[in-house]
Amino acid sequence: MLARSSFRTTLALVACLSAALAPAAVIAKQPAGSCTTAEGLVFLPNPVVTSGILSLTDNKDADSAVLNNERVSVALTNLDASGYLRGTWANVVSETGNPAFETDCTYDYTRHDDRFEQVMAYYWVTQSQLYLRSLGFGVRSGWPAINADQQRVRLNQLGYDNSFATDHPKDEMRFGKGGVDDAEDAEVILHELGHQIHFSQSATFFATEQAGAISEGFGDYWAADVSEVVAGVQPDPACIMEWDSTSYTAGPVHCLRRLDDGLHYPTDLDGEVHDDGTIWSQALWDFRTAVGHVAADTSILWAQFNWTGTTMPALAQRIVDQAQAKVGPGAAAAALAAFQARGILP
Secondary structure (H helix, E strand, O other): OOOOOOOOOOHHHHHHHHHHOOOOOOOOOOOOOOOOOEEEEEOOOOHHHHHOOOOOOOOOOOOOHHHHHOOEEEEEOOEOOOOEOEEOOEEEEEOOOOOOEOOOOEEOOOOOOHHHHHHHHHHHHHHHHHHHHHHOOOOOOOOOOOOOOOEEEEEOOOOOOOEEEEOOOOOEEEEOOOOOOHHHOHHHHHHHHHHHHHHHHOOOOOOOHHHHHHHHHHHHHHHHHHHHHHHOOOOOOOEEOOOHHHHOOOOOOOOOEEOOOOOOOOOOOOOOHHHHHHHHHHHHHHHHHHHOHHHHHHHHHHHHOOOOOOOHHHHHHHHHHHHHHHOOHHHHHHHHHHHHHOOOOO
């Protein structure tokens, strides 16, 4: 769940929103396409990062030459050949505009077109799962799959600037509008996928405030982590969601949150899950910086399976243990140092 300023999304609100949303419009049946791999244009990860222009603005969702030039051609893989953005791990199921449908294997839209966000969602959900598989999850013998079901995605369904992931009543992500449409920033999509990963690994996340903070922190970490894995090293990787946050932060540098705030456990806990999550995300990011994303993510993801704890120290110790078991003593020492630096472990 994303939060701007003091806004907090609760599970109760999720349930209310689910009931209040209007049903999707009935779409006339289209002839099938033929593509299991197609081409599309996306931001990689967002136009602020790729252009280096901190003063970019949404301008009421208008197209511009600058924003058009930041689109990148990518392969859309694992499609089901229906012509829609539906595939093995992603399914764009509802939207305010027309659903993206192509028979020529080309999904090229500008950001003013709601179908651009549909392409963004399909691409980045698929890339997240492909990265998990590249680590071995769902591929290597004895390595369970993580969040490998088809992810339902609803775009522009919220009448305000926020997004959320939920597994009740359906396992899906919903991305809002207002300012920059949320799905125009890959790191917003990846943050919500962080929650989906947690839903698939343990029922404990969000059971307590600290468990919720861990999930918010992991979502921020996953956003920065996979963004760099897919799009390459960024000039300020600890700053996340630079494009989305141009609509609600003062600047001149726009970040929804950072992964290097320097807060400590437990003295800086304030009971707000997004604030407290920055303690967790920095520990994970520092661990990644020390050992690389493969070693860090292997350790973190293994530690989250069937976690039944409720506090940061409990999960931190599991990550240290998994680093020792899956990577080796050097990684375990780096994990311990990262958690000690934040005061999470003694």
